[in-house]
Amino acid sequence: MSVLMHLCRTCRHRATSHQGGDRGYSGCRCCRGPGDLDPEPVLVATFTMPGGAREPLHPPGSLWNAGTTHQLRLCDCPACRRASG
Numbered sequence: 001m002s003v004l005m006h007l008c009r010t011c012r013h014r015a016t017s018h019q020g021g022d023r024g025y026s027g028c029r030c031c032r033g034p035g036d037l038d039p040e041p042v043l044v045a046t047f048t049m050p051g052g053a054r055e056p057l058h059p060p061g062s063l064w065n066a067g068t069t070h071q072l073r074l075c076d077c078p079a080c081r082r083a084s085g
Contacts, residue, residue, distance in 0.1 A: 002043060002044065002045045002046050002054065002056065002057045003043075003044050003046065003057070003058045003064055003074055004041040004042070004044070004074070004075065004080045004083050004084060005041055005042060005044050005074075005079055006037045006038055006039070006040075006041050007036070007037070007038050008030060008031070008035035008036055008037055008044075008085065009033060009036045009037070010030050010035065011028050011030040011035070011036050012034045013026065013028060013030070013031055013035075014033065014044070015037050015075070016072060017031040017035075018033065018034055018035035018037070019033050024073060029053070033054055035079075036076055039077075039079055040079055040083075041075065041077075041079055041080045041083050043057075043083075044068070045076075046058075057084060058074060059084060060074055060075060060076045060077075060080040060081050060084050061073070061074060061075075061080075061081075062074055063077030073076060
């Protein structure tokens with residue numbers, strides 16, 4: 001689904017690159033630390049496979065990629081809730 005994510009103001013990678021197991025997927029030195037996360041989230045579009053149709057917004061605080069080894073609990077901060085409308 002489309003998701004709201006915070007970006008690092010230093011490297012511009014998604015906050016998930018700075019968290020938990022995702023750190024191992026990046027060679028970016030900044031991502032190996034906590035990062036300087038922008039408090040305002042950005043919309044990251046995701047698409048269906050197969051077909052490539054844009055997915056609707058996944059609600060803040062919900063589980064993204066459930067049932068996979070890359071599952072993630074989405075941010076549920078006030079800024080994400082506000083941006084989700």
